[in-house]
Amino acid sequence: MSNRLFQGVIHQMKESIDRTFGVVDENFTIIACSELGKIGETMSVGTVSSNETVAFDGNTYKSLGITQSANYTVFVEGDDVLASKYASVLAVSFANIKFYYDEKYDRSNFIKNVILDNILPGDIYIKARELYFNSDVHRTVFLIRSVEHNDVSVYDIVQNLFPDKSKDFVIVINENDVALVKETKPGIDPKTIQKLASTIADTMSGEFFVHAVIGIGTTVDNLKDLARSFKEAQTALEVGKVFDNEKTIVSYDNLGIARLIYQLPTTLCETFLKEVFKLGSIETLDQETLFTIQRFFENNLNVSETSRKLFVHRNTLVYRLEKIKKITGLDLREFDHAIIFKIALMVNKYLKNNPIKY
Numbered sequence: 588m589s590n591r592l593f594q595g596v597i598h599q600m601k602e603s604i605d606r607t608f609g610v611v612d613e614n615f616t617i618i619a620c621s622e623l624g625k626i627g628e629t630m631s632v633g634t635v636s637s638n639e640t641v642a643f644d645g646n647t648y649k650s651l652g653i654t655q656s657a658n659y660t661v662f663v664e665g666d667d668v669l670a671s672k673y674a675s676v677l678a679v680s681f682a683n684i685k686f687y688y689d690e691k692y693d694r695s696n697f698i699k700n701v702i703l704d705n706i707l708p709g710d711i712y713i714k715a716r717e718l719y720f721n722s723d724v725h726r727t728v729f730l731i732r733s734v735e736h737n738d739v740s741v742y743d744i745v746q747n748l749f750p751d752k753s754k755d756f757v758i759v760i761n762e763n764d765v766a767l768v769k770e771t772k773p774g775i776d777p778k779t780i781q782k783l784a785s786t787i788a789d790t791m792s793g794e795f796f797v798h799a800v801i802g803i804g805t806t807v808d809n810l811k812d813l814a815r816s817f818k819e820a821q822t823a824l825e826v827g828k829v830f831d832n833e834k835t836i837v838s839y840d841n842l843g844i845a846r847l848i849y850q851l852p853t854t855l856c857e858t859f860l861k862e863v864f865k866l867g868s869i870e871t872l873d874q875e876t877l878f879t880i881q882r883f884f885e886n887n888l889n890v891s892e893t894s895r896k897l898f899v900h901r902n903t904l905v906y907r908l909e910k911i912k913k914i915t916g917l918d919l920r921e922f923d924h925a926i927i928f929k930i931a932l933m934v935n936k937y938l939k940n941n942p943i944k945y
Contacts (some may be wrong), residue, residue: 589659590626592688593619593681604673607664610651610681615660630662640674642666649674651682659685679938694718698756698768701810702728711810726813727780728804729767730760730820731787739795741765748787766817772807777840780806784836800824803838810831822846829940830933844930848937856934861929864915869912879907880919888925 593610601608601621609620632643640649647670651659661681663673697714700706706714715722733741734890741766742757749755754770767787771780784801791797802823804816819839827837830845839846848856860869872880879897883904886892894904908919917924 589685589688590618592684593659596681596684597621599636600677606670606673607763608673608677611660611662613658617662618659632660640671642670647671647674649678651685686743688838694720694752695756695758698813699758701813702758702766702768702929704758704814708811715810718809722810723808725771725773725775725806725808726814727771727806728816729769729784729787729819730766730802730804730817730824731767731791732800732802732824733763734798734800737795737797739797741791741797741799744791744795744797744839745787748790766820768813769911775806777838779837781838784838788835800827800834801836802827803836803840805839824850825849829937845933848930848933851934851937853938856938859934860931860938863917863927869915869931869935872911876907876911877932879904880911880932883908883919884925884929888920888922890920 590610597609597619604621607620607622607878609617609622609625611630611632612618615626615632617628617630620626630644630646632641632646632810640647642648643666645666645941646662647666647813648789649661652662659681661674661677663670663677673842683883697706697718697720712722714720730746731741742759744765746757749757749769753881756768758766758768760766780803784803788799791799802820804819804823807813807816823837823839823842826842826845826849827834830850831837842849859879879893882897883890888940890904890908891901894901897904912918915928917928919925919928
């Protein structure tokens with residue numbers, strides 16, 4: 588990749604420098620040159636210091652210094668003062684270009700490999716040191732998924748929202764998913780993280796008309812746990828799609844019992860439903876009854892408050908609850924029965940989403 592990077596710059600400069608010039612690697616093999624035919628040749632050179640130019644065998648050399656990946660040296664045809672000046676200027680230019688390239692792409696690729704679990708745990712910190720990467724800061728993974736096809740790039744939107752490439756990393760996962768690895772403060776309030784996710788979603792929908800859902804993993808304090816945070820963000824989106832598809836922001840920490848149900852084998856879920864609804868199937872409950880049950884749960888099993896919210900007489904609600912008890916054998920006014928029924932509804936919803944059979 589470095590040879591293409593250098594060659595692209597040389598192509599733009601060769602009209603301004605009336606001499607042959609290029610870059611050699613640590614073995615003094617030409618990897619980029621203003622004369623394409625010389626690429627691949629090996630030059631005979633002695634030791635080149637990074638602090639001064641060296642003239643040898645009709646050429647002047649200047650080291651770029653040891654970069655994050657290799658040691659590169661600029662060469663310019665000639666051994667005069669002008670060649671020395673050319674070599675010095677080119678060395679500074681190439682060194683800066685290589686530094687920013689490594690910082691932008693190598694670090695991003697490194698983070699991508701970490702969150703996708705494509706790098707061994709023991710190699711993570713070795714590579715982090717090579718990239719001068721701060722390993723022990725707090726980071727949170729946001730997984731941003733566009734719900735529909737858009738002409739606007741989700742990656743570009745998120746990248747513009749978080750331009751500090753030394754702290755925050757925007758990674759393309761696939762055509763629909765973009766991951767944001769965000770550096771956060773130690774002890775950050777989960778509400779602050781939720782607010783940040785809401786800002787992203789609001790900006791995407793309000794300014795670019797892009798509808799997206801965002802899954803949030805837990806905050807971690809080291810690099811090796813980023814893969815776990817990413818998987819949690821994925822799980823948050825999948826669980827949210829099953830149990831609460833109206834939410835735009837889904838945090839792994841707030842999944843509650845839905846996370847447990849999502850991980851259960853379907854055979855166990857089916858057995859549970861058969862045991863709970865011995866008297867009659869949950870499918871026998873009509874939409875009005877299910878709506879009543881939902882409102883009853885939302886109002887903390889309070890009969891008076893629920894009847895008020897439903898605009899029905901208290902006795903009407905009691906009659907409906909008695910009807911549910913007759914069908915299912917569960918009295919929702921009793922806390923234990925209500926818990927069982929709530930879980931059963933969630934399990935039934937999970938099974939209707941066609942999970943993988945175990």
